[in-house]
Amino acid sequence: MGQPAAITGRGATPTVGKAMLNKYARAFFTRVLTPFAAFLIRRGVSPDTVTLIGTAGVVAGALVFYPRGEFFWGTVVITLFVFSDLVDGNMARQLGRSSRWGAFLDSTLDRVADGAIFGGFALWYAGHGNNDVLCAVSIFCLASGQVVSYTKARGESIGLPVAVNGLVERAERLVISLVAAGFAGLHTFGVPGIQWLLPIALWVVAAGSLVTLVQRVVTVRRESAEAEAAARQDSGAAQ
Ligand SMILES: CCCCCCCC/C=C\CCCCCCCC(=O)OC[C@H](COP(=O)(O)O[C@@H]1[C@H](O)[C@H](OP(=O)(O)O)[C@@H](O)[C@H](O)[C@H]1O)OC(=O)CCCCCCC/C=C\CCCCCCCC
Numbered sequence: 123m124g125q126p127a128a129i130t131g132r133g134a135t136p137t138v139g140k141a142m143l144n145k146y147a148r149a150f151f152t153r154v155l156t157p158f159a160a161f162l163i164r165r166g167v168s169p170d171t172v173t174l175i176g177t178a179g180v181v182a183g184a185l186v187f188y189p190r191g192e193f194f195w196g197t198v199v200i201t202l203f204v205f206s207d208l209v210d211g212n213m214a215r216q217l218g219r220s221s222r223w224g225a226f227l228d229s230t231l232d233r234v235a236d237g238a239i240f241g242g243f244a245l246w247y248a249g250h251g252n253n254d255v256l257c258a259v260s261i262f263c264l265a266s267g268q269v270v271s272y273t274k275a276r277g278e279s280i281g282l283p284v285a286v287n288g289l290v291e292r293a294e295r296l297v298i299s300l301v302a303a304g305f306a307g308l309h310t311f312g313v314p315g316i317q318w319l320l321p322i323a324l325w326v327v328a329a330g331s332l333v334t335l336v337q338r339v340v341t342v343r344r345e346s347a348e349a350e351a352a353a354r355q356d357s358g359a360a361q
């Protein structure tokens with residue numbers, strides 16, 4: 123559907139500005155997941171259903187397993203469902219039914235899923251994980267990820283291109299955290315030393331999200347100044 127980039131959340135950013143995973147991995151997973159998306163379409167499943175079930179699965183995996191320190195099984199469940207975020211859009215595009223509502227639902231439920239994942243880590247460290255610093259780092263990852271996404275949504279809603287994605291987009295935040303959590307979970311099966319992967323990943327995501335936030339705020343400030351200057355020039359020329 124031909125909706126404005128500010129509404130779809132894509133297209134506003136030139137390819138050169140895309141983060142690594144969105145640039146390279148998306149094409150690969152699109153090829154891999156297209157037959158599955160087509161299968162779901164043939165079975166009469168709608169993109170919205172996939173968005174909703176995928177989010178429910180991620181939330182359940184994160185909030186059932188992570189607060190108990192069961193990082194391996196939590197990550198397995200989340201991984202099974204998180205790819206629904208690539209399948210739903212794929213289905214909508216195959217159906218020629220990409221919609222403003224779908225874009226809104228997809229992005230809004232992404233925030234719910236991310237909240238559950240980093241909230242699950244925070245609950246573990248606040249409880250039996252017994253580490254106040256890592257609890258705080260998990261909460262920082264949760265909050266900064268949400269704010270990073272908000273900068274783009276709000277910038278685009280006020281008509282700016284926000285032509286930067288930054289160092290650590292959502293895909294990077296998820297892959298770093300989930301791969302580390304999955305491997306860290308092997309500690310409970312007797313693999314020594316590996317549990318440190320999760321704290322390292324959380325610090326990396328926290329630092330990367332902060333850098334990304336600064337990159338996006340600086341971009342919005344520059345684009346906003348350029349837009350105001352252009353508007354002043356236009357109104358000066360009209361007088
Ligand atoms: C022995 C241990 C075993 C452990 C078990 C298994 C471990 C597996 C671990 C991890 C798998 C992680 C997979 C994560 C996949 C993430 C997929 C995903 O959700 O991508 C979504 C992303 C973004 O889509 P949108 O453009 O629709 O979303 C917009 C975007 O998010 C904006 O972001 P922001 O502004 O916040 O930065 C939002 O603003 C906007 O609202 C939102 O709509 O899609 C992509 O970016 C496409 C690329 C996907 C790349 C997936 C790569 C997966 C890579 C590796 C997985 C395999 C790892 C294998 C580990 C092996 C361990 C044994």
Ligand SMILES: Nc1ccn([C@@H]2O[C@H](COP(=O)(O)O)[C@@H](O)[C@H]2O)c(=O)n1
Pocket residue numbers: 130131169170171173207208209210211212214215219220221222223224225226227228
């Ligand atoms: N239920 C849905 C979900 C998504 N869309 C459309 O897909 C875009 C997102 O694509 P992804 O590959 O990142 O999932 C989104 O902006 C919508 O245009 C939809 O229509 N319905």
Ligand SMILES: [Mg+2]
Pocket residue numbers: 206207208209210211228
């Ligand atoms: Mg999606």
Ligand SMILES: [Mg+2]
Pocket residue numbers: 207228229232
């Ligand atoms: Mg999404």
